[in-house]
Amino acid sequence: MEKYHVLEMIGEGSFGRVYKGRRKYSAQVVALKFIPKMGRSEKELRNLQREIEIMRGLRHPNIVHMLDSFETDKEVVVVTDYAEGELFQILEDDGKLPEDQVQAIAAQLVSALYYLHSHRILHRDMKPQNILLAKGGGIKLCDFGFARAMSTNTMVLTSIKGTPLYMSPELVEERPYDHTADLWSVGCILYELAVGTPPFYATSIFQLVSLILKDPVRWPSTISPCFKNFLQGLLTKDPRQRLSWPDLLHHPFIAGRVTIITEPAGPDLGTPFTSRLPPELQVLKDEQAHRLAPKGNQSRILTQAYKRMAEEAKQKKHQNTGPALEQEDKTSKVAPGTAPLPRLGATPQESSLVAGILASEMKSSWVESETGEAPPAPRENWTTPDCGQAFPEERPEVLGQRGTDAVDLENEEPDSDNEWQHLLETTEPVPVQLKAPLTLLCNPDFCQRIQSQLHEAGGQILKGILEGASHILPAFRVLSSLLSSCSDSVALYSFCREAGLPGLPLSLLRHSQESNSLQQQSWYGTFLRDLMAVIQAYFACTFNLERSQTGDSLQVFQEAANLFLDLLGKLLAQPDDSEQTLRRDSLMCFTVLCEAMDGNSRAIS
Structure with missing residues (x-):
């Protein structure tokens, strides 16, 4: 720490702490990231070293510049440019941004990714929290902890990295992926900046995976056709059809706005991701993807979610077992203004599902008579061995003036949609x-x-x-x-x-x-x-x-x-x-x- 004055702390996370600092004998303000060595495995330390090596060679106005790095007895210290804030904070404070501002950010993100992909580097954790705000309204991409520099012989990856809300379909399905997974994440970020929420959002990992794989994107009427077309290209579920290089550079939404950094020729790293693969390399890539494709159907992401749910259930079993179920009025706290929970003892009507x-x-609700009269209430102990017998098959009505063949649910306004969204x-x-x-x-x-x-x-x-x-x-x-x-x-x-x-x-x-x-x-x-x-x-x-x-x-x-x-x-x-x-x-x-x-x-x- 002989070169820097450490000022106030500006961030903290599982990685360590970030401080605002100043280089001694100058007015240069920097960010100092202190990463403890204690408790980290050899693999984690190797990954940290890989992140430092990747950052050391990056020189782009839209990528945070690593100025220095060194070690103490207890910590690894990384010194970078100081940024004014995070893009995530703007979303938190303002909700969403006007399209012209999103367009400017889009061009800068594409510039940063073009630079990385031209060097065969995948970021793999694109999200608003990893985009910093520089002076003058510029943005800088940061946090290369999951980044991967791919060798000449590596065409696709299989290890799962990233944040679920911004993961591409091939990632959540754990299929081999390439640089187009980063481009999907950019589409998610830009959509969130313009709309206020990610294109696929759920509080359950099970539902989120389902949404990413199968749900169509809902397009608000407020975005321009050009911007919508741009996002549609990035958020294409099939990575082979996704908008990518070099076509991405020429899309009207960002054409002429992307900064391309040319550097002196260095060692041959192989075909950059920003160029189309020759036919023979495309064949090799397809063969590699097929060979590395998962053999089983069970997602590790969901498997881990199941395990966490089971572990949480086990941790709570002492709170909700034995006497707790018999005397829940003593163990279950009821929020003010709500009715107490009914007892769980079975009644004759409730003993059978x-x-x-x-x-x-x-x-009583699903079999309505044509006259509008409610059918007789079922007897208390009425049962049926087959629930299908309880309800005659309903025939879909032929809707004269409003057919549904060409109806898209995304354009339908649900009843009290805002209220249901609030509940969600x-x-x-x-x-x-x-x-x-x-x-x-x-x-x-x-x-x-x-x-x-x-x-x-x-x-x-x-x-x-x-x-x-x-x-x-x-x-x-x-x-x-x-x-x-x-x-x-x-x-x-x-x-x-x-x-x-x-x-x-x-x-x-x-x-x-x-x-x-x-x-x-x-x-x-x-x-x-x-x-x-x-x-x-x-x-x-x-x-x-x-x-x-x-x-x-x-x-x-x-x-x-x-x-x-x-x-x-x-x-x-x-x-x-x-x-x-x-x-x-x-x-x-x-x-x-x-x-x-x-x-x-x-x-x-």
Whole structure:
């Protein structure tokens, strides 16, 4: 530290601390990154050294410049340019940016990536937090901890790096990837700058993966056609069709704005990513990608998520087992202004999933007479061995003036969309909102609203009415988020029982699989994907993963599992599932179900 004065701390993270500093005997202000050696493995130290070596050779106005690096007994110190702030902070404060400002940032990000890719370097962690703000409105790309310089013989990579919100489809599927994964991330960042949220956003990693792989991007009317076309190119799910070099440089949105840095010829690093591969190298790349493609179907990202959920459930088992379930009024805190949780003891109507939920709750709303009169209430102990018998098949209506063949759900305005979006944000598991999901779970009005939305919109969907789909999708997404974000087993189980879960979604799934007309609707795929996400989130709930299930909850889970397994064969054998999206969702749901069964000490047949 002989060369620098250390001033105030400006940042802190798992890597260490960052301080504002000044070079001695000058007015040069710098950033000093102190990275402790203690507790780091040999591999981590090697990766740190690799990051330093990559940064040492980078010279570009839109990439943070490493001025110096050295070691002390306890730390590695990296000295870089000092930046005024982070792009992420602008998003936090301002929400979004005007398009002309986004355009300027886009040109600078593309400039930085062109420089990296021309040197065969992948950043692999592009996100707003890694983009710094320089004086005069410029931006600088930083944090090369995940960066990788690829040798001449390496055409694709397989190791998973990055932040899930900005990961490309090939990354979340753990397929071999190349520099186009960075370009996808740039598309996500620019979309977020312009719209205020990432193009694919969910609080559940399971739902996020599904969105990235299958969901179309929603395009607001406020962005220009040129900008939309640019983002569409970057956010193309197939990396082979994604907008890339050299065509990217000539897109009208950034043409003439990109800074190209020319450097003296150095050692031959191989064909830069910014040039098209010759045919013989393209063949070699395709062969390498095929050889490195994963052999199994299970994603390591989701596997780790399952493990974390199971571990969290085990950590809480002492809080929600034994006497806790019998005396939850003493152990479960109820948020002010909400009704206390009902006891979990089974009643005659609730002892069976089929009787209590599928029959008495669903029949009353989904089988409406043409005169508008409600059907008679089901008898208390009415049961049926097959939930399909409880509901005659609904024939999709022929909508005269408003056909749905060419309807895109992204252009439909759901009822009370802002309110449902607020509920979705409320269930996000961030530190300032740890009590919010529990507050909703304990609110009888919210429970009733969810149940009503599922009833009414479900009935419309079975008739093939578009409005039903646009109304039920926000409820599905709130449910998926809520079931994934709250770990209070008592409150979760009580909420599911009162709201008709899992009976309502499972019955809706069965009816949708039995209706060929419904499956022809243009919005059916979006509806089915979100429905499967709710069922999957239910099976992954903490009260299903714990060994302390009561007889009532175990019976509900067992019957729900049986209903899903009865449908599994039909789901896997869908003839129109050309992209195998339904097959993938079904197998993912089956995997979560198996995880829950494995985590329970009782035999489930």
